[in-house]
Amino acid sequence: MIKLVKYVIIDILRSKVIFAYTLFLLATSLSIFSLEDNPAKGLLSMLNIILIIVPLVSLIFSTIYMYNASEFIHLLVSQPLKRTQILIGLYAGICISLLIAFTVGAAVPVLLLEGSATAYIMSFAGLALTSVFVSLAILSSVITRDKAKGIGMALLMWLYFSLLYDGLLLLLMFQFSDYPLEKPMLVFCALNPVDLARVLILLKMDISALMGYTGAIFNQFFGTNAGIISAASIMLLWIILPLLIAVKKFNKKDL
Amino acid sequence: MERASAKTKIILTRTLFFLLFVYSFGFASAKIIHVGNSYPFKSIKKAVAIAQAGDSIIIQKGIYKEGNIVISKSISLVGEHEAILDGEHKFEILTISANNFLVSGITFQNSGYSSMNDFASIKVIDASAFIIENNNINNAHFAIHVSNSHHFTIENNLIKGYPGEEQSTGNGIHLWKCNNATILSNHIYGHRDGIYFEFVTQSTVASNMSEKNIRYGLHFMFSNNDYYTGNTFSDNGAGVAVMFSQHIQMTQNKFQFNRGGSAYGLLLKEISDGAILENTFSNNTIGIYMEGTNRILVKKNKFQSNGFALRVQASCSDNTIENNNFIANTFDIATNGSLVLNTFNGNYWDKYRGYDLNHDGKGDVPFHPLSMYAMIIEQNPVAFLFLRSFMVILLDETEKTIPSITPENFRDDTPYMKPFQL
Numbered sequence: 001m002i003k004l005v006k007y008v009i010i011d012i013l014r015s016k017v018i019f020a021y022t023l024f025l026l027a028t029s030l031s032i033f034s035l036e037d038n039p040a041k042g043l044l045s046m047l048n049i050i051l052i053i054v055p056l057v058s059l060i061f062s063t064i065y066m067y068n069a070s071e072f073i074h075l076l077v078s079q080p081l082k083r084t085q086i087l088i089g090l091y092a093g094i095c096i097s098l099l100i101a102f103t104v105g106a107a108v109p110v111l112l113l114e115g116s117a118t119a120y121i122m123s124f125a126g127l128a129l130t131s132v133f134v135s136l137a138i139l140s141s142v143i144t145r146d147k148a149k150g151i152g153m154a155l156l157m158w159l160y161f162s163l164l165y166d167g168l169l170l171l172l173m174f175q176f177s178d179y180p181l182e183k184p185m186l187v188f189c190a191l192n193p194v195d196l197a198r199v200l201i202l203l204k205m206d207i208s209a210l211m212g213y214t215g216a217i218f219n220q221f222f223g224t225n226a227g228i229i230s231a232a233s234i235m236l237l238w239i240i241l242p243l244l245i246a247v248k249k250f251n252k253k254d255l
Numbered sequence: 256m257e258r259a260s261a262k263t264k265i266i267l268t269r270t271l272f273f274l275l276f277v278y279s280f281g282f283a284s285a286k287i288i289h290v291g292n293s294y295p296f297k298s299i300k301k302a303v304a305i306a307q308a309g310d311s312i313i314i315q316k317g318i319y320k321e322g323n324i325v326i327s328k329s330i331s332l333v334g335e336h337e338a339i340l341d342g343e344h345k346f347e348i349l350t351i352s353a354n355n356f357l358v359s360g361i362t363f364q365n366s367g368y369s370s371m372n373d374f375a376s377i378k379v380i381d382a383s384a385f386i387i388e389n390n391n392i393n394n395a396h397f398a399i400h401v402s403n404s405h406h407f408t409i410e411n412n413l414i415k416g417y418p419g420e421e422q423s424t425g426n427g428i429h430l431w432k433c434n435n436a437t438i439l440s441n442h443i444y445g446h447r448d449g450i451y452f453e454f455v456t457q458s459t460v461a462s463n464m465s466e467k468n469i470r471y472g473l474h475f476m477f478s479n480n481d482y483y484t485g486n487t488f489s490d491n492g493a494g495v496a497v498m499f500s501q502h503i504q505m506t507q508n509k510f511q512f513n514r515g516g517s518a519y520g521l522l523l524k525e526i527s528d529g530a531i532l533e534n535t536f537s538n539n540t541i542g543i544y545m546e547g548t549n550r551i552l553v554k555k556n557k558f559q560s561n562g563f564a565l566r567v568q569a570s571c572s573d574n575t576i577e578n579n580n581f582i583a584n585t586f587d588i589a590t591n592g593s594l595v596l597n598t599f600n601g602n603y604w605d606k607y608r609g610y611d612l613n614h615d616g617k618g619d620v621p622f623h624p625l626s627m628y629a630m631i632i633e634q635n636p637v638a639f640l641f642l643r644s645f646m647v648i649l650l651d652e653t654e655k656t657i658p659s660i661t662p663e664n665f666r667d668d669t670p671y672m673k674p675f676q677l
Binding site: 048 | 560646
């Protein structure tokens with residue numbers, strides 16, 4: 001399996017796409033912090049990149065890679081290897097190479113140029129979101145054999161997690177605004193990896209605002225050790241669960 | 256300029272006091288009475304009893320537990336190093352009612368608490384022309400309590416309390432019905448209000464540090480024509496509360512880390528005709544909260560990293576907000592209605608994204624500091640959880656293009672392109 005992971009990483013790192021992604025992240029993060037004299041504004045732009053661009057690229061790139069590697073997967077299946085190992089190996093390979101790209105392109109420059117607590121939590125959030133969305137991409141590529149359908153599904157997932165979900169929640173919130181919604185909303189927010197990452201970053205970035213108002217319940221929950229642990233475990237669940245379902249499907253799949 | 260005039264004022268009052276002292280000493284052939292273990296007088300009370308106007312009582316190192324010491328003479332009470340007056344958690348330590356006196360260099364500790372009386376470490380009633388300076392007041396209910404007095408200075412005292420509940424904790428420096436007071440360079444920590452003014456006029460509060468008080472760092476009630484400058488208010492329930500007062504000048508203060516559900520850097524309630532100049536508001540949940548506030552000039556202040564820089568309720572009118580810097584605040588403005596009777600003019604907003612074609616330093620398109628999302632939160636606080644989400648960004652952008660919820664006249668017509676050097 002290690003060999004497979006190594007092979008996938010080398011294969012991906014050699015490709016131009018991942019190079020372009022790294023370069024894009026590097027260029028944006030460098031230009032954001034060197035052109036902007038106000039670091040808070042720079043962090044805000046980085047936040048949008050991490051919450052919007054990173055999941056999108058992770059999803060699309062992984063899905064396309066999985067479809068392009070279908071012949072390679074066929075070859076692997078014919079070898080004396082367990083299917084579980086093959087899929088997890090592929091996941092690890094793709095995920096590690098995207099994590100490397102993110103670290104080089106965004107995390108390192110942000111930490112070097114900004115280095116505040118917000119920068120640290122942002123880097124972690126970016127790494128976590130990459131892992132989550134690669135896992136979701138693997139699932140979508142296992143579910144359907146049709147490449148166009150698979151990519152479409154991945155795009156829909158991205159749209160859902162970064163836009164539709166919040167829109168639906170907002171709608172729900174206005175419909176039920178007469179009820180105490182703080183706690184249910186907290187739970188709903190935690191159920192979306194993008195929202196969860198956003199909230200964790202906000203707790204550092206907008207702490208002054210969050211200390212007042214409803215934000216206080218966020219702070220009470222995620223500000224404690226128990227909250228941090230539960231946030232981390234929810235993130236971990238978002239990585240493991242889709243992958244587990246994908247493995248189950250892949251094991252039964254007629255290739 | 257204003258600061259310079261404040262300094263001159265302080266220097267003038269000090270000279271006046273000094274002259275008064277020299278005057279009194281000169282004519283009354285002043286004695287110096289030593290109190291302590293190695294002197295004939297072991298008790299401060301006895302020394303006070305024989306002292307005459309103009310005498311000085313010097314207290315030697317030691318702990319003095321004498322209950323309540325009452326003074327009604329123009330004398331100086333000066334403590335040597337580590338002269339400690341202990342109230343044993345039962346007594347008010349010093350009660351003074353006189354003109355021309357001095358209390359200096361004494362450590363007061365453990366004054367009593369009563370829910371009937373406002374026990375204080377130093378209580379002054381019906382007095383004038385006095386100085387309370389360089390004292391160290393520890394674990395008091397009220398630390399310094401002055402009522403019905405005028406022309407005095409409270410300077411360079413270190414006051415530290417251990418707050419319990421709001422009802423059972425006293426104020427650091429409490430002034431009631433006074434005028435021409437100068438509160439200078441004190442450090443107040445852990446009381447209910449750091450400094451409390453009620454019916455106090457023509458007074459100055461300068462260069463104090465007021466922190467970790469459970470209610471307000473500085474509190475004005477029904478106090479007019481006062482001036483505070485160069486103070487730091489940090490980590491209080493609210494930095495400064497100005498209520499039911501007129502003509503208060505507030506300059507060059509720092510309001511910081513006042514965070515919480517109802518925490519403000521500066522709380523203005525039912526006040527009019529004042530000025531807020533050259534202050535720094537940073538890391539507060541709400542920088543300035545205005546309610547029933549009229550004709551206030553907010554100029555050349557710096558608002559940085561606050562949750563809300565300004566919260567201007569619809570009950571405010573004729574306030575002018577100009578030449579301020581708004582940098583890295585989560586929200587620049589919030590309000591609770593659609594009525595706008597205030598002027599926003601020529602500020603620097605870091606959220607402004609307009610252009611300046613004629614290069615006069617001012618943006619060519621007006622800036623709307625009130626975001627739609629701030630209005631949504633106002634109606635539905637739970638929406639706070641969507642702060643900075645993609646959905647909210649889209650909503651805000653739409654609102655900027657086609658305004659529908661936010662009041663159209665809530666705008667800065669000449670936003671500056673670059674921050675002011677403040």
